[in-house]
Amino acid sequence: MKVVVVGSRLIDSLERHLCDSFRALGHTALLVDVADGLPVSSKINYWISRFVDLYDRAISRSIADQITKLRPDLVVVVYRYLHPILVERLKKQLPGVLVVQMNPDPLSNLEKQQIIATDFDYYFSKEPYIAHTLRDKAGLNAHYLPEGFNQRIYQKPPVEKAVAEWLTDIDVLVVGSLYAYRARMIEQLMRAGIRVTVYGTQGPYVRSGVRTAVRPNYLIESEKNRLLYGAKIVFNNFHYAQVSSVNQNYFEINGIGAFQLCDYKATIDEYTSVAAEQITYRTIDEAIDKIRYYLAHPAKRHAIAAQQYAHFQQYHTFDQRVTQLLQTIGLTPLLDTEQLKLDDWWDD
Template identity: 40%
Template sequence: MRIAIIGANAPDSMEWHFADAFQFAGYEAKIFDIYEKFPYTVKRLKHYFQVLDKIGRTYSDSYDRKRFLSVANSINEYNPDLVICFYRDIHPAFVDAVKSKNRRVIHVNPDALTSFGYQQVIAANYDALFTKDPYILEFMKNKAKLNAYIYNEAFNQRYNPKPACTKAEMEKEMNVDVMTYGTLYPYRARMVRALVDEGINVKLYGVVPHRFFDKALEKCYTGKYIVGEEKARTIYGAKIMFNNFHFAEIESVNCRFFEANGCGAFQLCDYKPILKDLLPVDPELVSFKTIDEGAEKVRYYLAHPEERYAIAEKVYQHFLEHYTYDHLIQYILKTVETL
């Protein structure tokens, strides 16, 4: 089977992990990135060209259509059996241009509902839509009458492998009480600030936004953007990985939830009812409903390392058996077979 993936061809992107899993399973898979050709290949100017392109696609339908029809031509030349789209702003004309009798075109939405833009995902004639949020699934199926399916996100055990040493040994090496990572948006920073104000030692990894960053957290910021084995070691080596979900994760969790558990971390996250379906332990043990409860549980587990180790190992084994990208692509392929 030949598979075309439409999205960002960048290490650690969901598209990249899908391609890795397909290739590992013996399929031919190629990522088509709208920014893989000149002038976007000029590294020092890429960002500026992307901004101009985004403005053009936002305000000019003809330009937007032209951009994606160009990608459609490349797809048709590649002649895949299956097209999997990840960009949320793909012009609907693209879908019509690449669909054929023997070729399915599906969309996997890796983000929360705030990323829907001009709702291109809903306007396009996809053969199937995959969403991680039961709230969005209910709307798509029962109101918009779309052919939608639920899916759970995943982790890549080849790219982010759990370290071979014990968690206690890695914690001693890292010497980090609490960590979190990703773009340090205000919603994340506010909650981390509450922990810091309680006297909890927090380390921050990722990207500082160019606006509205809380200066009180500068002392916590490491200046590191972690990927691959370094990400796995950092997450595993922290005593607690603190994961506060975006407020638009209505009934879903984020990719970080799967990555952390897949690295063998001990994770504390926002409570969501879906946790009971995802975890092999009582969700109340590893989640919080208020930030005060979160701080209380941080202090408790810092003082009870053996409980951390036991929970982290049980969760890791469960996720290794159920939530790798290898599992996810097989679920996608089996669903596509029924279309």
């Protein structure tokens, strides 16, 4: 089967991981980016498209024509801000070909609600609340599908965890964009005397005390594996707009055998192999207490990390997510009953 994924070519993007999984499962996967062949930068294109409807339509028609020339059997659109005319044109030019939307973003990132206005055959979201709202209120063919991790890229380094921690010398590691909400939480950890190291891009309004912890590097692949695994604790505080879902880092951290402490979200009860209360927090004070506890009990955190690693390797790879997507749209046989029941979560 030939699959076209519409989205970003950035090296660590969800779209590239999806293409890799489609290929690993025996399909031909091609990536089409809105930036392909643009006369302007991606950033300029985004802002022109946001305010100039004629330009927005023209870009989406151009992308549809690029996809049509590839003659795919399935189109998976990850971008959330493309004009609805994209899918309208694809359905005219590729009759019978399924066009699905896969949204990896929280509620606050739905732009101008283009994906809701577009007639996709299927909608997939990592956020149960979004899937429920689109399906049960807007009447769309929407399904819950969590993110995962690419086990061919994010792998456990070949060294004992205790040795990796000694070599890395990081007590608490935070990875990701340093926006104001995340920075406030990090500031409270630092005030409690916890040694925090942050890797990621720095947003506006970050105060000077937090800036001292920032290493302005975007971690990917082997360096990300090394630092996550080598940190004693990876502190993962999700975006405040994620109602009950987690981020992709959540799966990558566990999938390489690192120890993670994160916000409690209802979906974690479904994902984890250990009791959620052991590896989550509901308040910053609880987070501080648990960080101090696990820093003082290395054997406990190593055991939890090893258990989570085995579980996530078995149940939470992108290969499994792609198989679940294909199963839902009727292009593969049903998985066995132990696999994730995608549409039962909200009703439970």
